[in-house]
Amino acid sequence: MPEIFERRSRESHGEWVITRLIQTAGYSSIFFVLMILYFLLANGLPVMKDVSLSNLFSTVWYPIEEYYGILPLILGSLVVTLGAALIGVPLGILTAVYISEIAPQWVKEALKPLIEILAGIPSVVLGFLGAIVLSPFLRESLNLPTGLTALTGSILLGAIAIPTIVSISEDALNTVPRAYREAALALGTTRWQTIWGVTVPAARSGILMAIMLGIGRSIGETMTVMMVTGNAPVMPDSLGALFAPIRTMTATIASEMGEVSGGSPHYHVLFFIGIVLFLITLGVNVMASRIAFRQRKRSERVLS
């Protein structure tokens, strides 16, 4: 066999090994996710045997006396997340609009890295700040019995969601062609009308995706809410619940998992909460990717 063919076959051998390595790495991440899912289901579903459905979906969480009502925890998570969205979404979008449309160049260059640093602050640090600065402040200024409330958690989770919302929305706004803005301005619109009537609607899908991912982050956040929401599994049944302690699903799992005995009903319930949490974040992420997919489809249609 001539030498050149031999070399080629040696090369293609190395090629084969590398391809397989990359392939294995790719498959293994899918494998890990499936394993996690399996583990979650295997440990969470037996709860159906141990605990009656009416107990599981009741409003009392008191595991020592075998009251396993997870509704206060689900609602607790939803209240805190909704509050975080109400704070984080408007602030995040307005910040993105400011950075991308209004701020002068040097402010833009200063703000963007700052927002990214904010995204990198460990949540335990934010929780610490919340516990020693924000919650005393809220307690005194709102005259509450305790500063560890759902509102405290919402404010901090809002702060956690903001960097995600800002950087993704800002990217979306930046991809809006400059020509749109100029066209609108040439029609005699003011800067505000241009931003509100043309630029933001043109970036709509990206901004919606930013909101979804921001909310997804705040639902799954554990450390901060555990440190500042007081962790009382109380059913939030009125608006006043915002100013009272609350407990989220994530905080429940984190604080009780260490003390529970393996295989007990309590243990299974904690995993079942994990399943619920997983389904909620999955739903949010699916919505986000639907939006992204729709956006791509539309641009494909336009280009064809």
Add this chain to the structure above:
Amino acid sequence: MDKIVVEHLNLRYSDGTESLRDLNLVIPANAITALMGPAGGGKSTFLRALNRLNDLADVVAQSGRVLIDGKDILEPEMDVIALRRKVGMVFSRPLPLPLTIYQNVSYGLEVAGERNREVLDKAVKLALDQAELWDEVHDRLSDPAEALSGGQKQRLCLARALALKPEVILLDEPTSALDPVATAKIESSLSELKKNYTIVIAPHNTQQTARVADWVAFFLQGEMIEFGPSKDIFTRPKDKRTEEYILGRYG
């Protein structure tokens, strides 16, 4: 009648390039004035000075006067929004706003405060008629404007500017992205429109200048070399550089 009078206009961008040097020019009403010359000569910059779109760009120095109907539009206290309604513009990229066909045309009027459906309907029809687009789109006005072809989009952009009933229309290489058929349609609209409007166009080549222009201004490296009736510029240019450009020696 002199619609636009430019006196000693100088303009420089922040990157140090001087884009316009001592420009003096009188643009007559109800005619098509073409800005001719190689790229980077300041044609776009000049067009964007006429509706103050340069306010967005990094302009560091600007001096001189631009009088439209005798009023200096470069004055800081000029109402830029009103100016832009009076001086419409069509860009080289046929890029409708991400709205329906109808909304694209009515948008400028709506932000100007027009709410009356009937008035809007009438204005949209008139503008689309003037841009010679009505017949092609009248049965699908609520379709997204993205569904139109390139040439139709550009005529929509023209209609969008016309809906505001401007007095001056600026066109920056309006046909550079269009095929010859679509280009011919735009050009025929323009020769109809010039009866009622003052048109300033930067054509995208010399041939188009010859086809559409009544008056020609030759721009080179930020200076205006020559200005005159189209016939004179193309048959007996006074300046050597104009002649060589028309003959295609450079550019």
